[in-house]
Amino acid sequence: MRRVARVLGTYVSRSPVTTGYVGLLLLTHLWCTSVLSTAEAQRVVLGVSTNLDNLQDRPVRVLAGSMLFFDGTLTEFTSLAFVGTLITLGIGVSVCLAWLERRYGAGRAVGIFVLGHLAATLLTAPLIHVAIAHGWYPDSVRHATDFGISYGAEAVLATGALLLKRARWLAAAGVVAWPVSGGDWSGVLPDFTTVGHLLAAAIGFACGACLLRAARRAAPAPAPQPDTALVE
Numbered sequence: 001m002r003r004v005a006r007v008l009g010t011y012v013s014r015s016p017v018t019t020g021y022v023g024l025l026l027l028t029h030l031w032c033t034s035v036l037s038t039a040e041a042q043r044v045v046l047g048v049s050t051n052l053d054n055l056q057d058r059p060v061r062v063l064a065g066s067m068l069f070f071d072g073t074l075t076e077f078t079s080l081a082f083v084g085t086l087i088t089l090g091i092g093v094s095v096c097l098a099w100l101e102r103r104y105g106a107g108r109a110v111g112i113f114v115l116g117h118l119a120a121t122l123l124t125a126p127l128i129h130v131a132i133a134h135g136w137y138p139d140s141v142r143h144a145t146d147f148g149i150s151y152g153a154e155a156v157l158a159t160g161a162l163l164l165k166r167a168r169w170l171a172a173a174g175v176v177a178w179p180v181s182g183g184d185w186s187g188v189l190p191d192f193t194t195v196g197h198l199l200a201a202a203i204g205f206a207c208g209a210c211l212l213r214a215a216r217r218a219a220p221a222p223a224p225q226p227d228t229a230l231v232e
Contacts, residue, residue: 015098017106022094025149028068045069045147050121052128052142062147067117071148080182084150087178092153096160103163104211109156112207116155120200128192136188146193151200154179158204163211175201 012019032041047054048065055062072085093113100109131137154175161171176198183194 011098015101017110018093018098018101021097022089024068025070025089025093029070029074032069042145045071046145049145049147051144051146052125054143055121055125063118063121066121066147067114067149067152069147069149071150087157088148088150088153092157093149096153096156099160100156108211112159112204113152113156115207116200116203117149117152119203120151120155120196123199124192124196127189127195131189131192134188137192141192150193151196154197154200155204155207158201159208159211162205162208172205175204 032044036044048062048069050062050066070085070089071081072088073079073081074085076082097109097113100112128137128141132139132141157175158172161175162168164171179194179197179201183197184191185194189195
């Protein structure tokens with residue numbers, strides 16, 4: 001128990017922003033699943049869904065509010081929803097975001113997460129418009145329930161994968177494989193959430209490449225070697 005308490009204390013002290021965010025996500029999830037009725041919870045998540053109708057009517061509210069919830073479960077251990085929770089809340093936020101905060105600071109870590117969430121959402125919206133207009137997506141997608149942290153989590157997962165010293169490309173392939181394997185590819189286009197996750201991964205890879213480049217520039221130059229001819 002002392003060892004567990006020590007590990008948790010170190011985690012909190014080294015990544016306080018991530019710790020607070022994880023706590024907030026757990027509170028909002030418990031609020032929706034244990035306090036509100038099913039109908040009330042559905043109204044809440046629909047109100048923060050980043051669908052086309054909400055983005056047109058109240059963009060700031062839904063873009064910010066969507067990051068306060070995760071679309072998954074904490075109790076149905078054998079379901080795909082629980083696997084999604086492990087990937088997004090577990091590995092994405094609790095591990096990768098915390099690691100980025102410890103290594104690069106809270107500002108950069110949160111910036112990557114928010115950029116992935118916002119940019120992937122806003123870049124997917126025009127695609128949905130075009131797909132609906134051409135009949136590739138049903139019109140119901142316009143007001144679909146679509147909320148949560150998964151785009152931001154995908155971005156920090158991609159960044160973390162690219163910053164690994166070992167198994168970098170294997171981890172990057174896993175980041176891409178998650179939305180590809182779980183998406184619907186039966187139509188002309190994959191479903192819009194798959195597109196959004198792939199865009200978020202691309203954003204995360206770009207952020208990781210920028211951090212790698214900055215680290216190489218900041219690395220000290222190798223010390224000059226003595227001239228052996230002069231030494232002799």
